[in-house]
Amino acid sequence: METGEERPGLAATLRALNGALGRPASLWVKESSARNLRHRDFLAPRAALGAAYAGGRVPSDVVAAVSALGGPGVLAVRGCQQTAAGLEVRLRRPEAFQRLLGPPPGTVPGPPCSPEAAVVLHCPALRCRAALTPRHLRPVLLADHLAQLLRAQGVSVYLVPAVTDERSREVLQQLRVEWPSSSTPGPETVSALKQALSRCPYTTRCEREPGVTSLPEDIICKVNLKSFVEQQGLEGYDPNLGVLLVTEEKLQTLAELQQAVLHGTAGCQGSCCSVVHMVSCEEEFQQQQMDLLWRILDPGTHMDLQKHLVCGPVKVTNPSSPISADQYFQLRKRQMHDASVMKYGELAQDEAWTEVIDTLTVAAIRFEMLSTAHRSKITLDLEDSSISTKGTKSGAFVMYNCARLATLFDTYQRAVEQGTYPPLPPASELKFSWLREEGEWLLLFNYLLPFPEVLQQAAQLPSPSKGLRITANTEAVCKFLIQLSMDFSSYYNRVHILGEPFPHLFDQMFARLQLLGAVRNTFHSALATLHLPPLNQI
Numbered sequence: 001m002e003t004g005e006e007r008p009g010l011a012a013t014l015r016a017l018n019g020a021l022g023r024p025a026s027l028w029v030k031e032s033s034a035r036n037l038r039h040r041d042f043l044a045p046r047a048a049l050g051a052a053y054a055g056g057r058v059p060s061d062v063v064a065a066v067s068a069l070g071g072p073g074v075l076a077v078r079g080c081q082q083t084a085a086g087l088e089v090r091l092r093r094p095e096a097f098q099r100l101l102g103p104p105p106g107t108v109p110g111p112p113c114s115p116e117a118a119v120v121l122h123c124p125a126l127r128c129r130a131a132l133t134p135r136h137l138r139p140v141l142l143a144d145h146l147a148q149l150l151r152a153q154g155v156s157v158y159l160v161p162a163v164t165d166e167r168s169r170e171v172l173q174q175l176r177v178e179w180p181s182s183s184t185p186g187p188e189t190v191s192a193l194k195q196a197l198s199r200c201p202y203t204t205r206c207e208r209e210p211g212v213t214s215l216p217e218d219i220i221c222k223v224n225l226k227s228f229v230e231q232q233g234l235e236g237y238d239p240n241l242g243v244l245l246v247t248e249e250k251l252q253t254l255a256e257l258q259q260a261v262l263h264g265t266a267g268c269q270g271s272c273c274s275v276v277h278m279v280s281c282e283e284e285f286q287q288q289q290m291d292l293l294w295r296i297l298d299p300g301t302h303m304d305l306q307k308h309l310v311c312g313p314v315k316v317t318n319p320s321s322p323i324s325a326d327q328y329f330q331l332r333k334r335q336m337h338d339a340s341v342m343k344y345g346e347l348a349q350d351e352a353w354t355e356v357i358d359t360l361t362v363a364a365i366r367f368e369m370l371s372t373a374h375r376s377k378i379t380l381d382l383e384d385s386s387i388s389t390k391g392t393k394s395g396a397f398v399m400y401n402c403a404r405l406a407t408l409f410d411t412y413q414r415a416v417e418q419g420t421y422p423p424l425p426p427a428s429e430l431k432f433s434w435l436r437e438e439g440e441w442l443l444l445f446n447y448l449l450p451f452p453e454v455l456q457q458a459a460q461l462p463s464p465s466k467g468l469r470i471t472a473n474t475e476a477v478c479k480f481l482i483q484l485s486m487d488f489s490s491y492y493n494r495v496h497i498l499g500e501p502f503p504h505l506f507d508q509m510f511a512r513l514q515l516l517g518a519v520r521n522t523f524h525s526a527l528a529t530l531h532l533p534p535l536n537q538i
Contacts, residue, residue: 008099010450012073017042017089020065023052028089032446034438040088041445049086058087075099075449093441097432100448101514118156118264118273119461121147122257124283124290126163126179132171132325134380135314139278141369142311142474144177146278148529149459149477156267158260161253171325176362176531185255193251193258196297197221202228206245218247225292232295236467237288244289254294274305276461276470284310288468307461308468312377314369319382331382333361336396359535363395366530371478375471395478395532401485402527403535404492405520410536412498412513420501424513434508435515439491443519447484451522454480455529481526488519 010030017028027044031037050056063080066089070076076092121143125136132140147157162183163169172179197203197220204222225241228234257275264273279287291306316323323331337357372378415421435441458476497512499505524534 006072006099007104008075008096008449009073010453013069013075014042016069016071016074017044017066020069021052021058021062025052027052030450034442037441037445038438039090041091042089043085044087046084046086049082058082063087094433094435096449097435097440097444097511097515100444101427101432101511101518102430103427117154118158118268119150120158120160120257120260120264120273120275122160122260122275122277124161124277124279124287126161126168127253128168129165132168134316134323134325134328135280135282137171137175137325137328137365138311138314138369138374138378139280139283139309140172140177140179141175141366142309142374143278144179145366145370145477145530146276146459146472146474148531149455149474150461152455152529153459155459156264158264158273160260161256167326171329174326174329174358174362175365178531183256183259185252185259189255189258190248190251193254193297194220197223197246197251200296202296203246204243218249220246220248220251222246223293223296225289225296228292228296234292236464236469237292238285240285241288241292244293246293250290250293253290254297257294258298272305274307274461277306277308278311279308280311281313284308291468306468307464307470309374309470309472311374312372315377315379317379317381317383323382328380328382329361329365332364333357336361336364339396356535359533360396360399363399363530363532365395366532367395367398367478367482370530371475371482373471373475398481398485398523398527399532399535401489401492402520402523404489405516405523406534406536408492408497408516409513409520415498415501421498421509422506424510427514430511430514431507432511432514434511437491437495439487439494440512440515442487443484443491443515446487447480447522448518451480451526455525458529477526477529481523484519484522484526 014026014028014030018026021027021044025048027048029043029045031041031043036043044058046056049058053059063082066080066087067077070092076095078090078092080087080089082088123140123143125132125139128136143159147159150157159179160183162180163172164181169181200223202224204224206219206221223244223246225244229237229241261273261275277287277291287308291308294306340353340357340360368380369378412421412424416423435444454476458473461472462470464470495512497509497516499509520534527534
């Protein structure tokens with residue numbers, strides 16, 4: 001019986017291409033532009049070949065080996081030739097359509113697997129006593145998205161801290177952020193941390209003289225973080241870290257983190273649990289203090305797995321006054337409603353559009369916050385003109401194209417019920433040789449083929465090469481959806497999918513519907529990582 005490994009993948013195909021060249025380094029480039037895809041699908045550039053082969057000429061037996069590639073997980077090669085650009089490969093495109101859009105390979109269900117890894121995502125911004133602001137939202141939305149990506153890869157995710165503030169919970173619910181609202185670290189955990197403090201060589205008791213109020217009442221002791229960093233030879237910490245005043249609240253914070261780590265470790269059969277502190281650049285210094293305090297009080301093996309993912313600043317332009325996260329949401333919602341009325345008229349005033357406007361608003365905010373690399377600055381322009389249902393890089397544009405697909409399939413289904421078209425045949429009976437339009441190959445090769453690897457790469461949390469900071473490819477899904485929406489929109493505007501109901505046109509229509517059904521599923525899967533439901537109307 002075939003297994004799910006038969007599905008061709010981009011990584012497997014690139015590995016096979018590199019293997020055929022017999023070189024350890026990756027020489028191949030996947031083409032993505034429509035112009036280049038008219039001539040080739042993969043290219044080993046001339047400069048790379050010049051470094052690998054004498055005179056840059058690839059031996060004929062190597063060219064033959066590349067031309068013969070195929071097999072499980074690998075896209076079959078139709079032809080390979082050396083040109084002025086380098087070594088060019090074209091794939092057997094009808095076969096690729098068949099393998100990616102045809103009936104799924106059979107699988108043998110195995111026993112359910114326990115998670116192999118666990119990650120604690122920690123957002124200190126949610127401990128803010130004041131109202132949340134757009135600056136606080138960025139790491140929270142990032143953590144929510146990353147949690148979905150990690151879970152899709154089979155990782156157990158624990159979110160910290162629990163949100164107890166009613167105002168913050170309401171804002172998170174508006175933005176469809178799923179976050180725990182209760183956590184009860186046991187008093188024994190806090191007690192153990194206090195005992196560790198009393199034994200700690202870096203701790204100094206806070207002696208209060210009568211009548212002197214230089215220190216707050218809730219200070220338990222002082223901890224010399226700088227001495228710890230120097231003696232342990234730790235790298236990457238702020239050189240200005242000195243003495244930390246330890247409070248009961250700080251110990252409660254560590255206790256909650258510690259509890260999440262214990263749950264994560266237990267859930268993964270004793271393996272280590274990584275901790276990722278998702279912080280804004282303004283919070284980084286305070287989180288380094290807490291990081292060090294935790295290392296001092298609980299020098300367990302998991303302490304080596306603390307990582308800091310730092311978000312760049314969020315600059316808000318044109319604010320009449322400091323704006324809260326709730327005000328930001330309400331402003332974007334009002335702007336989205338006005339933009340929808342301008343585009344769709346009175347239709348957008350209907351009650352049925354309430355949920356649509358809410359979803360478009362959440363999409364607009366999430367794409368504003370997440371389509372930029374997390375370490376880069378974001379500028380939020382709050383002017384009325386800054387949000388639109390038309391901009392090709394907006395969340396609304398992505399949702400609009402998702403809704404267009406829903407409308408297409410609803411229209412087709414109604415036509416089937418009326419007898420205009422026959423039902424879509426089983427995938428095994430479809431003729432994918434009808435898919436010859438360049439936009440069709442673009443959708444398959446640039447989106448359907450690499451999508452599983454896009455999700456996998458977006459969920460990767462590399463170990464810091466030096467110090468504490470890590471960077472993650474968290475903007476990848478938003479960028480993928482934006483580009484997919486642009487290429488789908490171009491194809492959909494150019495090609496008439498549901499043509500005249502003539503039998504000789506049905507084979508092509510069925511093949512196109514199968515392709516766009518896979519595109520729709522890709523939209524839905526990607527949007528799910530952003531906690532965005534697919535729209536069925538717009």
